[in-house]
Amino acid sequence: MPVYHSLGKKPSKRHTIFEKPNGGYYYEQLFGTEGFHGMSSLLYHTHRPTEVKQVKEVIDLSPQIAEQKSLFSRKLLAFDIAPQDDFLKSRAPLLVNNDIHIGVAAPRKSMTSYFYKNASADELLFIHRGSGKLKTFVGTIPFQYGDYLIIPRGMIYQIEFDAEDNRILYAESFSPIYTPKRYRNEFGQLLEHAPYCERDLILPQDLETHDERGEFVMKIKKQNNLYHYVYATHPFDVIGWDGFNYPYGFSIHNFEPITGRVHQPPPVHQTFEGHNFVVCSFCPRLYDYHPRSIPAPYNHSNIDSDEVIYYVDGDFMSRNDIGPGQITLHPGGIPHGPHPGAMERSIGKKETKELAVMIDTFHPLMPTTDALRVDDGKYYKSWLSQ
DSSP: OOOOEEEEOOOSSTTSOOBOTTSSBOEEEEEESTTTTSOEEEEEESSOTTOEEEEEEEEEOOOOBSOSSOOOOEEEEGGGSOOBSSTTTTOEEEEEOSSEEEEEEOBOSOOOSOEEEESSOEEEEEEEEOOEEEEETTEEEEEOTTEEEEEOTTOOEEEEESSSOOEEEEEEESSOOBOOGGGBOTTSOBOTTSSSOGGGOBOOBOOOOOOOEEEEEEEEEETTEEEEEEEEEOSOOEEEEEESOOOEEEEGGGOOOOOOSSOOOGGGGEEEEETTEEEEEEOOEEOOOSTTOOOSOOOEEESSOEEEEEEEESOOTTOSSOOTTEEEEEOTTEEEOOOTTHHHHHTTOOEEOOEEEEEEESSOOEEBHHHHHTBOSOGGGTTSOO
16 A cells, blocks of 8 residues: 555664664564565564464365356355354355355454464455454555455464454455555645545554563464464564555545546446456435436456455345345356346436445456355346346
């Protein structure tokens, strides 16, 4: 995210001596992505961030692919995924390809006995139910219903929940997640026509610096394996940092919809992007204001992309029999559009209260065994006229 941010103490010039008040030195770390080209921050640790005491068990977390190739429209009843106490164990990957893994999680407990780092993927967490704090080694971000959390790969974090009823849509992106390029000028600033601006972002605050030695378990995900590392120092030992690479939050309720006289296509709802996918936010908005407009979307051919919609709340105007926590998959290769009666119902309506997250991928998604367990099995027939 191209916004400079800084917390804590740091030397006046990078790559120079930074002495502790009582003797010794702080240890600088370049925390960046895409080699030395992408977003980066400079962190200053109380201890060397390299003190590994032990590497324990390795757990295979590879998604269990149910169908390598599929052309079925699906409705997944994601709230049927049972909650689990542990944050990582509660994750259920549902739709995956080489660019992105999409799934849901229903964790009941906070992460207190270990720290976590995804070394392969940026993570997007959408908070459907619950609230709490995302605690990282560069600061803390409070979150609540409707918040996106963007967590760069390599970020060490814990999640602290306020209660046990938590529902999360998550995506693991094997490329960095950025704001859409067309919303930014050549300096990285979000433009006036963008549906949100830097002021809407929730940046890390309240940097906690732990000067502790002992045994600290860090679970690291790399290439679908979960490694259990034991470090000799507390991972949250950063005394200060600055730069452009850090986690941040953004509330879907701060997305400002773009409307027009006639129906606007899905790109106006785009919120984030990665390599070969986009993330869009469908938010409450006024309908089209041409006197003969049809607010419901026109039928369109999904030839080049798979469309995934996670329904959050409200009445999604183009669908019949859809509720919160359900996911639809419209695969590339066949057209789709409003359900029978939805177009007619929309005519004359002035606004919609729908709230949903859409992820369009430009390579086909493969359903997992978890997905098929919550597939209603008949969604592809739902466009038949009654």
